[in-house]
Amino acid sequence: MSEISARNIVLVVDDAPDALAMLTDALEPAGFTVLAAISGSQALAIAGRITPDIILLDAVMPEMDGFETCRRIKATATIAGVPVIFMTGLSETEHIVRGLEAGGVDYLTKPINIEELIARIRVHLANARASQSAYAALDATGRFLFAVTRSGDILWSTPQAQRLLADAFPPPEGQVRLPRALMEVARAGGTVHAAQGLQLSFMGQTSSDEFLFRLSVDQATSEADQLRARFALTQREAEVLVWIARGKSNRDIGDILGLSPRTVNKHLEQIYVKLGVENRASAAVLASGVVNGR
Numbered sequence: 001m002s003e004i005s006a007r008n009i010v011l012v013v014d015d016a017p018d019a020l021a022m023l024t025d026a027l028e029p030a031g032f033t034v035l036a037a038i039s040g041s042q043a044l045a046i047a048g049r050i051t052p053d054i055i056l057l058d059a060v061m062p063e064m065d066g067f068e069t070c071r072r073i074k075a076t077a078t079i080a081g082v083p084v085i086f087m088t089g090l091s092e093t094e095h096i097v098r099g100l101e102a103g104g105v106d107y108l109t110k111p112i113n114i115e116e117l118i119a120r121i122r123v124h125l126a127n128a129r130a131s132q133s134a135y136a137a138l139d140a141t142g143r144f145l146f147a148v149t150r151s152g153d154i155l156w157s158t159p160q161a162q163r164l165l166a167d168a169f170p171p172p173e174g175q176v177r178l179p180r181a182l183m184e185v186a187r188a189g190g191t192v193h194a195a196q197g198l199q200l201s202f203m204g205q206t207s208s209d210e211f212l213f214r215l216s217v218d219q220a221t222s223e224a225d226q227l228r229a230r231f232a233l234t235q236r237e238a239e240v241l242v243w244i245a246r247g248k249s250n251r252d253i254g255d256i257l258g259l260s261p262r263t264v265n266k267h268l269e270q271i272y273v274k275l276g277v278e279n280r281a282s283a284a285v286l287a288s289g290v291v292n293g294r
Contacts, residue, residue, distance in 0.1 A: 008125060011035045011052035013043040013069065014087070015061045023056065026114045032121075040069030047079045054121055054128070059088035059099060067102045074103035081131070081156065083124040087112055131156075144215040147206065152178040161215050168198055169258070178213075179258040186213065223291045230290050231274050240267045244280050245287035 010032045012023050017038070024034045035052060037043035041064055043055070055073065059066035070084050085106040086099040099107045105124050108117060144164060146157030154177065157165065169177065186202045203212040223245075228238035236257070243253045250261040250268070257264075268280065277283050 008054070008121075009033045009035060009050065009052045010121065011037065011043060011047060011055045013037045013040065013055065013061075013066070014058040015039060016058075019058070023112075027118070027121075030118050040064030040066065040072070043069055044072055044076070047073065047082070048076075051079055052082055054125055055082055055084045056117075056121075057084050057086055057104070059086050059090055059095065067098050070099070070102040070104055075153070080154065080162075081128065083128050085117075085120060085124065087117075145203070145212065146215070147210050147212050148178050148183065149209050150211070152180045152183055154178070155210055164198060164215050181255045182258055183211070183213075185255045187211065226290055227287055231271075231286075233271065233274060237267050237271050237274070240264055241271055241283060241287045242291075244268070244271075245284045245291065247284070 008031065010027055012020055012027075012034055013036075014020050014023070015038050020036045020038070024036060027034050035046055035050065037046050040061060043057070046052075047055070057066045057070060061069075064072075066086060066088065070086075073082065073084060074080050083105045084103060085108060086104045087108050087110060088095070088099075089110045091109040096107045105127075106120055108120070144158055144161040146161040146165065147155040149155060154162075154165065165178070169179065182200065186200045199216045201214040201216070203214050206212050223242045224235065224238035227233055227241050228235060231238075231241075233241065236259075239257055240253055243256060248256070250264040253259070253264045254261045259267075268283075271283055272278060275283050275286050277286065
């Protein structure tokens with residue numbers, strides 16, 4: 001096994017070369033592999049290639065400060081679960097709160113006590129690994145769980161839920177977000193059908209701004225595949241037709257698939273042409289016949 005995969009990987013982010021050298025010299029003898037970045041953008045680029053086990057992040061940096069860097073880390077699906085420890089000379093309560101609100105798990109003020117830093121790193125690594133094991137165990141039992149804020153930002157997710165969400169809602173710049181309209185429908189009704197054949201179930205509110213959901217693969221996926229093959233539809237047209245056959249309105253379909261009612265109507269126009277029908281009732285009858293084997 002290579003050294004980089006056998007040892008805990010620590011990404012140190014600080015615009016001061018002396019600080020990077022000091023931390024590298026202290027951490028490597030303690031059994032860590034150290035990756036160094038002198039800016040937030042460089043840290044994101046490195047973490048995109050090699051996932052660190054933990055990130056030590058200076059709060060005060062030019063261009064992109066540590067708080068914004070942390071927010072971007074937490075909004076990137078592949079590294080959102082990596083614990084971030086802030087290291088900074090900013091010791092006011094407001095700065096500590098900003099660091100924790102940005103997604104940091106800890107906050108150390110400079111000058112850094114190396115023994116204390118190493119102890120905290122080991123504690124947070126153990127906690128992160130325990131969480132990862134729990135998430136993997138949930139995945140293994142088919143419980144693909146994730147939690148979001150009121151605005152739809154992902155707080156945490158099991159590995160399989162993370163992959164399903166990224167496929168269903170392709171994230172801009174790595175930021176996966178659950179459509180708010182879909183989340184509200186799920187919260188109101190308990191279970192709804194989402195994009196890419198996923199079923200979304202609301203499990204409950206775990207804090208003032210944390211909402212727990214469960215994903216599962218929906219039967220609508222196979223139905224959409226059948227309709228797409230039978231009528232030469234696009235994937236999205238097939239998904240719309242599935243819900244037409246289930247008696248949903250354009251507005252309901254838009255909420256389910258994350259589309260505007262106008263976009264749903266445009267898909268319907270193409271569906272009518274491809275099916276050779278003139279209205280949604282006829283389209284629903286043809287679709288039901290295909291999925292029910294008639």
